[in-house]
Each structure stands twice: as structure tokens, then as C-alpha cells.
Amino acid sequence: MSKSKSKLAIHGGKPVRAHYLPYGKQVIDEEDIQSVLKVLQSDFLTSGPAIEQFEADLAAFTGAKYAVAFSSGTAALHGACYAAGISDGDEVITTPMTFAATANCVLYQGGVPVFVDIDPLTYNLDPGRIRESITDRTKAIIPVHFTGQPAELDEILQIAYDHNLIVIEDAAHALGATYKGRSIGSIGDMTMFSFHPVKHITTGEGGMITTNNPLFYEKLLQFRTHGITRDERRLRDNHGPWYYEMQLLGYNYRITDIQTSLGTSQLRKIGSFIEKRKQLAKLYLQELGPVQELILPHQLANVESSWHLFIVRLQLSKLTGTRKMVFQALQKENIGVNVHYIPAYLHPYYESLGFRKGICPIAESCYEEFITLPLYAGMDSEDVMDVVAAVKKVISHYSNSSRRE
Numbered sequence: 001m002s003k004s005k006s007k008l009a010i011h012g013g014k015p016v017r018a019h020y021l022p023y024g025k026q027v028i029d030e031e032d033i034q035s036v037l038k039v040l041q042s043d044f045l046t047s048g049p050a051i052e053q054f055e056a057d058l059a060a061f062t063g064a065k066y067a068v069a070f071s072s073g074t075a076a077l078h079g080a081c082y083a084a085g086i087s088d089g090d091e092v093i094t095t096p097m098t099f100a101a102t103a104n105c106v107l108y109q110g111g112v113p114v115f116v117d118i119d120p121l122t123y124n125l126d127p128g129r130i131r132e133s134i135t136d137r138t139k140a141i142i143p144v145h146f147t148g149q150p151a152e153l154d155e156i157l158q159i160a161y162d163h164n165l166i167v168i169e170d171a172a173h174a175l176g177a178t179y180k181g182r183s184i185g186s187i188g189d190m191t192m193f194s195f196h197p198v199k200h201i202t203t204g205e206g207g208m209i210t211t212n213n214p215l216f217y218e219k220l221l222q223f224r225t226h227g228i229t230r231d232e233r234r235l236r237d238n239h240g241p242w243y244y245e246m247q248l249l250g251y252n253y254r255i256t257d258i259q260t261s262l263g264t265s266q267l268r269k270i271g272s273f274i275e276k277r278k279q280l281a282k283l284y285l286q287e288l289g290p291v292q293e294l295i296l297p298h299q300l301a302n303v304e305s306s307w308h309l310f311i312v313r314l315q316l317s318k319l320t321g322t323r324k325m326v327f328q329a330l331q332k333e334n335i336g337v338n339v340h341y342i343p344a345y346l347h348p349y350y351e352s353l354g355f356r357k358g359i360c361p362i363a364e365s366c367y368e369e370f371i372t373l374p375l376y377a378g379m380d381s382e383d384v385m386d387v388v389a390a391v392k393k394v395i396s397h398y399s400n401s402s403r404r405e
């Protein structure tokens with residue numbers, strides 16, 4: 001390819017795609033729309049049967065005994081931290097390579113997030129570094145199944161068992177993933193899923209905690225609705241059939257029937273959604289494999305990722321451009337690249353709490369090198385090939401090797 005023919009769009013060349021391809025997006029069909037319409041015409045817009053249906057469906061899908069739906073994944077994480085008993089000064093070990101909500105939920109409860117560095121191959125919480133961060137105040141571990149690839153749960157659960165800690169999995173990326181043949185959602189003490197539109201299935205906003213523990217289940221239900229219970233066995237008093245008690249400071253974290261009817265309809269398609277993501281990821285791996293300037297996502301043998309994100313890592317020593325230049329050039333080719341994530345503790349709010357650069361050097365250097373490529377079930381292989389063409393075009397422009405495609 002001559003240099004003039006592959007002139008970057010950012011330099012005035014023709015973009016690889018005529019229309020912008022987002023990095024993630026929901027897939028909604030007629031069945032989803034009908035499912036929501038039915039609720040709009042029914043007696044219950046919220047706190048009705050569609051919520052319990054969605055909870056039962058998600059419990060069945062993950063193999064968990066209980067599921068409690070929340071207004072968002074973040075609210076669900078807050079509920080899990082409450083149920084785990086996190087309170088003032090309690091320490092919770094987590095990864096910095098995540099959306100801020102994973103650590104914020106600890107702060108909501110007055111706890112202290114303790115950031116432990118990631119494994120440079122999987123980008124998941126490195127279990128080999130957890131024990132050295134455990135103190136008398138440590139109460140829980142929150143691993144994130146980053147990009148959809150399950151974290152090393154056997155090691156994490158063993159550490160938790162040895163130190164009497166609770167494991168709350170942030171599985172916002174990992175609905176439908178499996179760890180050594182077991183479904184994510186049925187393994188740790190509690191597992192959070194998110195139904196934001198870029199995730200595997202959507203309810204608009206929404207989240208869920210799955211658990212096998214009846215005590216956590218009861219606490220989650222009560223926390224979700226103002227700390228109120230009507231359960232006769234648990235009331236202190238009883239003034240009559242109208243009576244309920246607010247026994248703890250809960251929140252209004254309820255999801256609606258409108259949203260969960262969409263969730264149930266979406267969940268029916270989860271198999272094909274994940275299959276599609278896996279196929280597209282496989283095509284990325286195959287087509288980008290020869291590009292020397294990139295490190296592709298490493299997959300462990302005993303896990304099945306559900307492929308929420310496809311992240312490439314730039315080998316900056318092989319490039320003349322920066323990550324920012326590559327990122328901007330790809331955007332101009334109409335490829336909706338993104339970056340996941342700014343390490344949580346680098347945000348100004350965390351800095352104001354005393355967290356400083358340097359806590360997790362591996363996460364920080366990965367952050368400098370990551371670019372997320374588009375991946376969602378509504379894409380097809382032509383879309384992937386457009387992304388591949390744009391990546392090759394941009395990388396070959398910025399490559400410092402003499403070899404050009």
C-alpha cells in the first residue's frame with residue numbers, strides 16, 4: 001500500500017468507515033419492545049411481578065439460589081457492601097483497573113478501599129499480591145472479572161477462607177462467563193451484574209446481586225427498599241395488617257417492572273449474544289495476531305470469557321506516536337475506540353482522600369497502553385474487519401519498524 005493511499009483520516013485522508021462505529025451498544029428487537037409494552041398496559045409499573053420474574057430468570061441462568069435486582073449495578077454493589085457488614089474503617093481489597101463504582105461502594109459504607117495490583121497478562125487482580133495487603137481491618141475482597149475473563153477465583157476464595165473475608169465479585173463484564181466450568185454468579189459470596197446498555201444485556205439502568213446465602217439475601221431485600229420489612233417473623237411489634245417497620249437506614253434502590261420486563265426478554269437471547277461476542281473476538285485475535293506493535297488479550301485455559309471488552313495494549317517502544325495519537329487517529333477513521341480504565345485511585349476524589357500515583361505500577365502502565373476496540377452483539381464480521389483495517393492503517397503509520405504492510 002502506498003503512503004498516499006493510506007493517508008490517515010486525521011491528516012485529511014478518507015476514513016476507513018463512512019459511519020461511526022460505537023465501542024458498545026444495546027441490541028433491542030421487537031420481542032423486547034412488546035415485553036415492555038405489556039408492562040406499560042398492566043397494573044404494575046414497579047414492585048410488581050416482572051421484577052421477581054427477572055430475578056428468578058437470572059438466578060436460574062447463573063445457577064445461584066437467590067437474585068436481588070437493583071436500580072443499577074452501583075446500587076447493587078452498595079447493597080452487597082452493606083450485606084457484607086462493611087462499616088467505618090473496614091478495609092476492602094480490590095483492583096484499580098475498574099470503573100470507580102467498584103471502589104466507591106466501599107466508601108459509601110465508610111470503608112477503605114485497598115488497591116492491589118493486577119496480573120500483567122490477564123489484567124485481573126493478582127492473587128499473589130493479596131495476602132500482603134491483609135490487615136486486622138480487612139473484611140472483604142472485590143475482584144472484577146475484567147473484560148469478561150474471570151479472575152483467579154480458587155486462589156481468591158482460599159485467601160478469603162483463610163482470613164474470614166467475604167468475596168463480592170464485580171461481574172459487570174462477565175454475565176455468562178465460566179470459571180473451571182462453573183457459572184459466574186454461583187461461586188463467590190455475592191456477585192454483581194450490571195445491565196447498563198453497553199453490558200451483555202440491558203434494562204436501561206439496572207443491576208443484580210446473586211448469592212447462595214439466605215442471610216445476605218434478606219439483607220439485600222431490606223436495604224433495597226428503605227430498610228423496611230413487612231416480614232412478620234422479623235417485626236419487633238405489630239399494630240395490624242398495615243404494619244411495617246423501618247429497621248435500618250436503607251435506600252430506594254428499586255428497579256421497575258418496565259426495566260425488568262426488558263431484562264427478561266434480553267436474557268432469553270444471552271446465548272446468542274455471547275456466541276456473537278466470542279466469534280467477533282476470535283476474528284480480532286486472528287486478524288490482529290500478526291501486528292507486532294500490539295499485545296492482544298491473553299486468555300487463561302480454564303476459563304471462558306464472555307467478552308465484554310476487547311482491549312489491545314500498545315507496545316509504545318515500537319511506535320513513534322503516543323497512545324493519544326493512535327486513539328485520536330482511530331476516532332477519525334470513525335472507529336469508536338475507548339479506554340478502560342483510568343486506575344480508580346487516580347481520580348481527583350481519591351487523591352483528595354490521600355491515594356497517590358504509584359500504588360499499583362502495573363495497572364498504571366497498562367492504563368497508559370490500553371485501547372478498547374468496539375465489541376457488541378450487534379456488530380458483524382465486516383465491522384470487525386473495518387476496525388482491523390483502521391488499526392493496521394494507523395499502527396503502520398506510527399510504527400518505527402521498517403516493515404510496512
Ligand SMILES: *Cc1c(COP(=O)(O)O)cnc(C)c1O
Pocket residue numbers: 072073074075098099101102144170172173194195196205206207
Ligand atoms: C458498569 C460497571 C459498573 C457499574 O454498573 P452500573 O450499572 O453502571 O451502575 C461497576 N463495575 C464495572 C466493572 C462496570 O463495568
